[in-house]
Amino acid sequence: MDASLPRTRNECLAADHLDPLAHFRDAFDLPEAVIYLDGNSLGARPHAAMERATTVIGQEWGQGLIRSWNTAGWFGLPARLGNKLATLLGAGQDEVVITDTTSLNLFKSIAAGLRIQREAAPKRKVILTERDNFPTDIYIAEGIIDFLNQGYELRLIDEDLPLDAALDGDVSVIALSHVNYRTGAMYDMAAVTGLAHERGALIVWDLAHSAGAVPVQLNASDADFAVGCTYKYLNGGPGSPAFIWVSKRLQQKFRQPLSGWWGHARPFAMEDSYEPAGGIQRYLCGTQPMVSMAMIECGLDITLAADMGLLRAKSLQLTDLFISLVETRKGEHPLELVTPTDHDRRGSHVSYAHPQAYGIMQALIGRGVIGDYREPHVLRFGLTPLYLGYTDVYDAVDALFDILETREWDRPEFNSRLTVT
Amino acid sequence: MDASLPRTRNECLAADHLDPLAHFRDAFDLPEAVIYLDGNSLGARPHAAMERATTVIGQEWGQGLIRSWNTAGWFGLPARLGNKLATLLGAGQDEVVITDTTSLNLFKSIAAGLRIQREAAPKRKVILTERDNFPTDIYIAEGIIDFLNQGYELRLIDEDLPLDAALDGDVSVIALSHVNYRTGAMYDMAAVTGLAHERGALIVWDLAHSAGAVPVQLNASDADFAVGCTYKYLNGGPGSPAFIWVSKRLQQKFRQPLSGWWGHARPFAMEDSYEPAGGIQRYLCGTQPMVSMAMIECGLDITLAADMGLLRAKSLQLTDLFISLVETRKGEHPLELVTPTDHDRRGSHVSYAHPQAYGIMQALIGRGVIGDYREPHVLRFGLTPLYLGYTDVYDAVDALFDILETREWDRPEFNSRLTVT
DSSP: OOTTSOOSHHHHHHHHHHOTTGGGGGGEEOOTTOEEOOTTTSOOEEHHHHHHHHIIIIIIIIIIGGGHHHHTOTTTHHHHHHHHHHGGGTOOTTSEEEOSOHHHHHHHHHHHHHHHHHHHOTTOOEEEEETTSOHHHHHHHHHHHHHHOSSOEEEEEBTTBOHHHHOOTTEEEEEEESBOTTTOBBOOHHHHHHHHHHTTOEEEEEOTTTTTTSOOOTTTTTOSEEEEOSSSTTOOOTTOOOEEEEOTTTTTSOOOSOOOGGGBSSTTSOOSSOOBOSGGGGGOOSOOOHHHHHTHHHHHHHHHHSOHHHHHHHHHHHHHHHHHHHHHHOTTSOOEEOSOSSGGGBOSEEEEEOTTHHHHHHHHHHTTEEOEEETTTEEEEEOOTTTOOHHHHHHHHHHHHHHHHHTGGGSGGGOOGGGOO | OOTTSOOSHHHHHHHHHHOTTGGGGGGEEOOTTOEEOOTTTSOOEEHHHHHHHHIIIIIIIIIIGGGHHHHTOTTTHHHHHHHHHHGGGTOOTTSEEEOSOHHHHHHHHHHHHHHHHHHHOTTOOEEEEETTSOHHHHHHHHHHHHHHOSSOEEEEEBTTBOHHHHOOTTEEEEEEESBOTTTOBBOOHHHHHHHHHHTTOEEEEEOTTTTTTSOOOTTTTTOSEEEEOSSSTTOOOTTOOOEEEEOTTTTTSOOOSOOOGGGBSSTTSOOSSOOBOSGGGGGOOSOOOHHHHHTHHHHHHHHHHSOHHHHHHHHHHHHHHHHHHHHHHOTTSOOEEOSOSSGGGBOSEEEEEOTTHHHHHHHHHHTTEEOEEETTTEEEEEOOTTTOOHHHHHHHHHHHHHHHHHTGGGSGGGOOGGGOO
């Protein structure tokens, strides 16, 4: 831990005063009396998103009508926003599009990887992922395997089968979350990608908890595919469309199976046979939800205006501070840190296990300290440097210990599972 | 043609005065000096959509934040809106969800159909569709065939291979548009479904140009699968999420391959293996764009408040009127009616072929008469009874003939293909 970390509330106030990112909080609408520690589930609302949406709805849809596909640039939006996002991912131009959902982009990526390997290494029949991965990554791989019905199988990395042992010569495609949704543990992207390639596998990185949260270097890591969402650290809005990146090495090698009209080489020619568009455009499929998509730009512009080096430094300080305050006060409370202490292995959230985690989180939410509960027994706190300060972290930890010490989590209203999010 | 059709502009004004649906126009925001004949590409904006969006963005996202997945009912929205839409499709409750795009729902439906047939009739290896279908229906089938790599093939109904001859014992799944996007021709859903079943095939109906436009009876037709979009006649907004319906006979028979977390039996239990949810919920995949989705309800509520019998009657009168006015005036102009004259075979748009169709449509748009150009040489006019009147049709035809008679379509600015939508 950094010796310069604030220890008291007054030191936190002083740290906020000196914080070069503090003014970005003014770009967001946040409720009074809420400390929002769930920006890694749904990011806060940029003020600008409302104006953008009313323009798209009122002028572009209402007045421009069908003409807005050209005049308001709707048709080019997945690529234009993808290019903006690229710089946050260590990616180049024409390598990213915003489209569909993370689950669907996982399907496209894994399917494309299998399609390449079918010719390059037909005996490789394993899709490798982690038991502790976000479940949709597993479920999508299962769907592909069931549908193909060609002897593919799923293999799950877990305590009994670590990555190095699991990544053998049978593996066709490996899909990993760069930052784990539950623990906050982060992989070394370059090292793991290098290992996958050395063993002859292609790799898909899920950046849901990375994009806008930690520095990502897709091209420098020589990665193959990446997907992620825009509604967490990128503050795109509830369910805003996801993104997909494909290395320029692989873009032209195949067609992905979700081959809808928007990914055609000539989408308006109405031809009776599919021909994939060049480059990343072939990862588009059907018509995208323009109001939800347009608002993504507001969140992107804020993140791009901040410096990723400063964001990462503050994120590490906030997570360090949270851990330091909890460890200092925890005494006999059965709080177990789940998140790695090593900076190089940590994303932008902190998780603690506690046997009463569910009730504790409900009690915190009842006090306006909004974090997230994750199975099993995990309290998850997303620390978003764009709109959280040091004092927020101090006050959140204070509320946590007040709940622990008063056993507020034991109240019946905090233990109904009907309200789980 | 109906002898009671208005013939003069004054008779059209009188017909508008008596129109029991005329007041629905007040529910929509439409630009001044525009006659909008492209509601079958992008429907007009309900006034209510703006208020709904600002509530979702300002209160639900901005203030409710992550809590709105429960408190604002976001998680239940695909099913709740699906149930509202069901009544317009002759479908029951728990048979429709709003989600993803039409292309993706086609993928799910065709894939599910093949999955059922793989066990029931493994030798059937043909996916049948029409050469003249909306291209994405063809492209999605091609993507499935290429990905499966198991000897499936595409067969296209066309002039040389009519439906009856094409639908032989090799056909596994047939995918047809109920109303053709270009010609406006409508199939007899019950008859074609019956034929498909008699020949041992499953059928997917694309209702993109039907939902909200013509009466649809999915259950009474004994159909298998249906998909469609909400941004045309249902006025859901640009790129608003699509829908999928699956017959209760088939819902539980298989898992569709786009098996993301939202289609899991217990989506928040974070289990490490996929188990499909019961019923239509298993057709959900990833997180949906809530702002674009919520606005769909505004368009749905308007259509539900109108009577589908009245809507269909007015639609047929408007299309009859358009055809009657053009046929009366066309003289030597090479305008060829593409749309069927038989009411039972016609959707809610009228198409005419003309060698100069592209320039003519640009000239019409230049005058504020917004229709659509479709390859090859087709002028397409969507006649939406909720917000168009008889006089609109009269004035649109008048503009068309003024352009034809002055050869306004020949101006260079109307012949640049760069602006094609």
